[in-house]
Amino acid sequence: TQLLEQSPQFLSIQEGENLTVYCNSSSVFSSLQWYRQEPGEGPVLLVTVVTGGEVKKLKRLTFQFGDARKDSSLHITAAQPGDTGLYLCAGARSGNQFYFGTGTSLTVIP
Amino acid sequence: DAGITQSPRHKVTETGTPVTLRCHQTENHRYMYWYRQDPGHGLRLIHYSYGVKDTDKGEVSDGYSVSRSKTEDFLLTLESATSSQTSVYFCASRDRATDTQYFGPGTRLTVL
Numbered sequence: 001t002q003l004l005e006q007s008p009q010f011l012s013i014q015e016g017e018n019l020t021v022y023c024n025s026s027s028v029f030s031s032l033q034w035y036r037q038e039p040g041e042g043p044v045l046l047v048t049v050v051t052g053g054e055v056k057k058l059k060r061l062t063f064q065f066g067d068a069r070k071d072s073s074l075h076i077t078a079a080q081p082g083d084t085g086l087y088l089c090a091g092a093r094s095g096n097q098f099y100f101g102t103g104t105s106l107t108v109i110p
Numbered sequence: 111d112a113g114i115t116q117s118p119r120h121k122v123t124e125t126g127t128p129v130t131l132r133c134h135q136t137e138n139h140r141y142m143y144w145y146r147q148d149p150g151h152g153l154r155l156i157h158y159s160y161g162v163k164d165t166d167k168g169e170v171s172d173g174y175s176v177s178r179s180k181t182e183d184f185l186l187t188l189e190s191a192t193s194s195q196t197s198v199y200f201c202a203s204r205d206r207a208t209d210t211q212y213f214g215p216g217t218r219l220t221v222l
Contacts (some may be wrong), residue, residue, distance in 0.1 A: 002151065004152075033209075041213075041216070042200050042218075043153070043213050045211065088153065092209070096158065096160060097155060100145070100152040102151060
């Protein structure tokens with residue numbers, strides 16, 4: 001059983017559209033991270049959020065940590081083909097172990 | 111980017127044979143991790159290390175063992191490979207100051 005569930009699992013949209021990916025759990029995390037992974041490569045860290053309610057922006061990407069620190073969302077504005085990839089959330093509990101979400105595969109069609 | 115390498119990059123083996131995967135990092139990070147990635151499961155932690163000779167189990171550790179005799183190397187061993195261990199294995203080292211995990215390129219293991 002995965003501690004973190006992501007939705008949707010697959011997402012295919014047209015260039016220029018907006019989208020939101022959700023990462024949900026019934027457990028509390030001390031911090032939550034978002035990674036992007038491209039085919040044949042390892043995940044690359046995008047952002048870390050540590051405070052409940054925290055919002056961070058990275059160009060067209062907006063990340064939010066839920067007030068109760070159990071969930072997070074990733075919003076992409078005006079998606080571009082370069083945003084295509086697998087998006088993974090990961091939560092830290094004990095401080096040394098990270099629990100990854102099930103992943104959201106995003107395809108942005110030109 | 112941190113220098114994380116994994117070897118081999120691809121391996122095909124038969125059920126019951128031992129397999130060792132190697133992870134090498136050049137950043138002197140204290141923490142290192144082994145994950146497996148399977149469709150619909152994201153990444154799942156197998157084992158991790160918090161220093162030389164210091165290791166602990168993750169959520170899917172059954173059938174796997176690890177060793178860390180030097181800061182830069184973290185080995186993952188499948189003592190007797192099974193078909194359920196067919197997967198892509200990723201190693202990561204962690205910069206404790208920023209909590210950033212740097213991942214290697216992965217090893218695709220097929221157990222026939």
